[in-house]
Amino acid sequence: xxxxxxxxxxxxxxxxxxxxxxxxxxxxxxxxxxxxxxxxxxxxxxxxxxxxxxxxxxxxxxxxxxxxxxxxxxxxxxxxxxxxxxxxxxxxxxxxxxxxxxxxxxxxxxxxxxxxxxxxxxxxxxxxxxxxxxxxxxxxxxxxxxxxxxxxxxxxxxxxxxxxxxxxxxxxxxxxxxxxxxxxxxxxxxxxxxxxxxxxxxxxxxxxxxxxxxxxxxxxxxxxxxxxxxxxxxxxxxxxxxxxxxxxxxxxxxxxxxxxxxxxxxxxxxxxxxxxxxxxxxxxxxxxxxxxxxxxxxxxxx
Amino acid sequence: xxxxxxxxxxxxxxxxxxxxxxxxxxxxxxxxxxxxxxxxxxxxxxxxxxxxxxxxxxxxxxxxxxxxxxxxxxxxxxxxxxxxxxxxxxxxxxxxxxxxxxxxxxxxxxxxxxxxxxxxxxxxxxxxxxxxxxxxxxxxxxxxxxxxxxxxxxxxxxxxxxxxxxxxxxxxxxxxxxxxxxxxxxxxxxxxxxxxxxxxxxxxxxxxxxxxxxxxxxxxxxxxxxxxxxxxxxxxxxxxxxxxxxxxxxxxxxxxxxxxxxxxxxxxxxxxxxxxxxxxxxxxxxxxxxxxxxxxxxxxxxxxxxxxxxxxxxxxxxxxxxxxxxxxxxxxxxxxxxxxxxxxxxxxxxxxxxxxxxxxxxxxxxxxxxxxxxxxxxxxxxxxxxxxxxxxxxxxxxxxxxxxxxxxxxxxxxxxxxxxxxxxxxxxxxxxxxx
Numbered sequence: 053x054x055x056x057x058x059x060x061x062x063x064x065x066x067x068x069x070x071x072x073x074x075x076x077x078x079x080x081x082x083x084x085x086x087x088x089x090x091x092x093x094x095x096x097x098x099x100x101x102x103x104x105x106x107x108x109x110x111x112x113x114x115x116x117x118x119x120x121x122x123x124x125x126x127x128x129x130x131x132x133x134x135x136x137x138x139x140x141x142x143x144x145x146x147x148x149x150x151x152x153x154x155x156x157x158x159x160x161x162x163x164x165x166x167x168x169x170x171x172x173x174x175x176x177x178x179x180x181x182x183x184x185x186x187x188x189x190x191x192x193x194x195x196x197x198x199x200x201x202x203x204x205x206x207x208x209x210x211x212x213x214x215x216x217x218x219x220x221x222x223x224x225x226x227x228x229x230x231x232x233x234x235x236x237x238x239x240x241x242x243x244x245x246x247x248x249x250x251x252x253x254x255x256x257x258x259x260x261x262x263x264x265x266x267x268x269x270x271x272x273x274x275x276x277x278x279x280x281x282x283x284x285x286x287x288x289x290x291x292x293x294x295x296x297x298x299x300x301x302x303x304x305x306x307x308x309x310x311x312x313x314x315x316x317x318x319x320x321x322x323x324x325x326x327x328x329x330x331x332x333x334x335x336x337x338x339x340x341x342x343x344x345x346x347x348x349x350x351x352x353x354x
Numbered sequence: 355x356x357x358x359x360x361x362x363x364x365x366x367x368x369x370x371x372x373x374x375x376x377x378x379x380x381x382x383x384x385x386x387x388x389x390x391x392x393x394x395x396x397x398x399x400x401x402x403x404x405x406x407x408x409x410x411x412x413x414x415x416x417x418x419x420x421x422x423x424x425x426x427x428x429x430x431x432x433x434x435x436x437x438x439x440x441x442x443x444x445x446x447x448x449x450x451x452x453x454x455x456x457x458x459x460x461x462x463x464x465x466x467x468x469x470x471x472x473x474x475x476x477x478x479x480x481x482x483x484x485x486x487x488x489x490x491x492x493x494x495x496x497x498x499x500x501x502x503x504x505x506x507x508x509x510x511x512x513x514x515x516x517x518x519x520x521x522x523x524x525x526x527x528x529x530x531x532x533x534x535x536x537x538x539x540x541x542x543x544x545x546x547x548x549x550x551x552x553x554x555x556x557x558x559x560x561x562x563x564x565x566x567x568x569x570x571x572x573x574x575x576x577x578x579x580x581x582x583x584x585x586x587x588x589x590x591x592x593x594x595x596x597x598x599x600x601x602x603x604x605x606x607x608x609x610x611x612x613x614x615x616x617x618x619x620x621x622x623x624x625x626x627x628x629x630x631x632x633x634x635x636x637x638x639x640x641x642x643x644x645x646x647x648x649x650x651x652x653x654x655x656x657x658x659x660x661x662x663x664x665x666x667x668x669x670x671x672x673x674x675x676x677x678x679x680x681x682x683x684x685x686x687x688x689x690x691x692x693x694x695x696x697x698x699x700x701x702x703x704x705x706x707x708x709x710x711x712x713x714x715x716x717x718x719x720x721x722x723x724x725x726x727x728x729x730x731x732x733x734x735x736x737x738x739x740x741x742x743x744x745x746x747x748x749x750x751x752x753x754x755x756x757x758x759x760x761x762x763x764x765x766x767x768x769x770x771x772x773x774x775x776x777x778x779x780x781x782x783x784x785x786x787x788x789x
Contacts, residue, residue, distance in 0.1 A: 107606075107607075108606055108774055109774070125610055129608050133603075133604065133607040137776075139599060139601035139602065139604040139605075140604075141413075141596075153604065153608075155405055156406075157608050200604065
């Protein structure tokens with residue numbers, strides 16, 4: 053059960069770097085109690101938006117609010133941040149590093165020591181407290197970075213690509229922690245390019261492109277919205293060539309032998325079936341809702 | 355005996371310091387450094403700046419660099435103090451063989467003559483002339499007084515200017531006068547008065563040279579230069595590494611830039627002060643033990659002035675170097691930034707060393723003593739030469755402090771704007787123009 057409620061609100065954020073507009077009147081809200089995915093192609097402005105939450109980039113316009121109030125430095129102590137490029141002191145001991153960061157977030161010395169031990173155990177790093185950060189593998193350094201963001205039980209957790217470069221176990225562990233944090237009532241926003249993962253973990257997403265929101269909302273709603281999909285599998289077919297020239301019908305995705313087609317209103321599905329049959333034995337022919345990857349692609353018009 | 359005690363104490367203190375530092379390496383230790391650090395780091399005392407400073411002190415003290423440099427400095431200081439005293443004490447005692455006997459009056463005039471040139475005579479009575487010659491040949495004595503009639507030395511003294519030669523000359527002259535006074539029929543008391551006649555004081559027109567103070571000032575200059583260069587490099591590289599490793603992004607998400615920068619400068623400054631303190635304490639104890647003259651006269655004031663200016667110099671420059679570090683992400687970028695910043699340090703240092711010889715300070719040094727970038731070198735030198743009044747010193751300190759405040763403000767702005775901009779080297783103009 054959520055035991056704290058908070059809402060993060062970004063409104064009208066605008067940031068220009070010379071001639072490049074990184075954020076263009078960007079506005080969205082993130083509710084607590086669920087994991088929100090933050091999506092967008094490279095250079096869409098995700099990192100700049102996340103940095104803006106922590107005052108790490110100067111804004112030309114707009115403001116960030118937490119529970120309706122302006123975010124001040126004291127408020128930020130209650131936030132947890134995992135930047136895109138990992139930031140730890142390479143020569144510092146893992147345990148001390150976590151305690152130091154915990155204390156900078158206002159924890160008492162004893163609490164910080166206790167939290168460091170707990171999080172290292174939770175992330176399968178027990179026994180590495182006295183290791184130098186630089187002696188850990190990339191994946192383990194990333195776990196330490198995650199622990200650093202969680203040490204002080206933040207009300208808001210902002211993670212910039214927390215799963216990038218992790219192995220499947222690492223991804224699973226990180227995903228479990230994020231879900232757990234959200235279920236504990238915290239506000240969790242994370243960015244990722246792994247759309248399958250986001251689909252699995254997130255109840256809500258915000259998709260941005262060129263510094264502005266192009267789609268946002270509950271994953272379920274976004275997936276049921278838009279034109280229906282027709283998923284077709286033809287025996288022995290890998291590239292879906294048969295579907296390319298169907299009049300008025302667009303190929304959405306071809307992946308692992310599955311051809312996904314966008315059916316506009318009034319389109320003739322029988323014609324599709326005939327074309328599929330002509331290519332080989334039809335193994336599957338289903339009407340489905342949009343996938344998140346399709347929502348994303350259609351939103352950013354790739 | 356007393357001479358042996360002090361070096362032992364100094365070495366014991368040194369060992370204790372090194373052991374303390376080593377024990378702080380073990381994580382669960384309760385070393386002095388750790389306890390000091392944790393009490394300093396408590397939020398009530400110093401807030402985030404304190405936490406940052408404590409981390410800095412702890413990590414620096416743990417590093418090998420600190421220990422190596424401390425040991426090198428101690429070695430250099432020990433050499434600078436001990437070597438000159440070894441040189442002078444070797445000739446302090448002149449062993450004089452006496453064949454036959456000397457009267458009490460002769461004894462006294464020899465001792466007085468030697469004392470006048472800073473030597474001390476030790477008489478060794480020989481049973482006869484043969485054994486006296488023998489002692490002279492084997493080097494047991496450096497000269498022999500034969501029945502107060504002749505003075506024998508091993509090698510001719512005419513062209514030599516060694517201590518033995520000057521001792522022989524003054525003894526010969528004193529004993530000659532003494533026997534002449536007696537031959538002239540003077541009473542023992544009259545002869546003694548004449549033999550002990552005090553030469554007139556020689557007054558020079560130029561001011562008295564403060565040799566000891568100047569020696570101390572030179573050691574101080576080298577010391578300030580080494581420590582300053584070392585700690586400014588730490589500040590520069592430390593800030594650069596925080597930027598390069600992106601840890602600064604995590605830190606600035608919760609700490610204000612001014613607190614982070616202030617903590618770093620403070621922490622490294624404390625380490626510098628600790629190191630300077632250890633070296634100076636070691637130097638004082640050692641100098642006292644071996645009877646060195648580096649603390650004679652006004653030298654203690656020079657030591658204090660040097661320490662004051664080390665602190666002021668670090669305070670002034672550390673901000674500048676930290677700001678430079680925030681503009682770099684790689685070692686080569688840091689180097690090209692630090693080079694122009696080091697120019698005033700090097701100029702001040704070299705100019706002060708050039709002026710450290712006898713004679714009045716040049717006009718340039720007198721001007722430099724009031725300019726914050728060069729004052730750390732020029733002002734202690736003026737103090738050593740006795741060429742600055744207390745109010746002049748105070749004015750220079752105040753100018754330096756005021757400039758430090760201005761520099762810190764400026765550096766804080768540069769740091770804040772530059773430290774989060776990554777990917778390429780940032781130019782000063784960009785930082786100042788703010789887009």
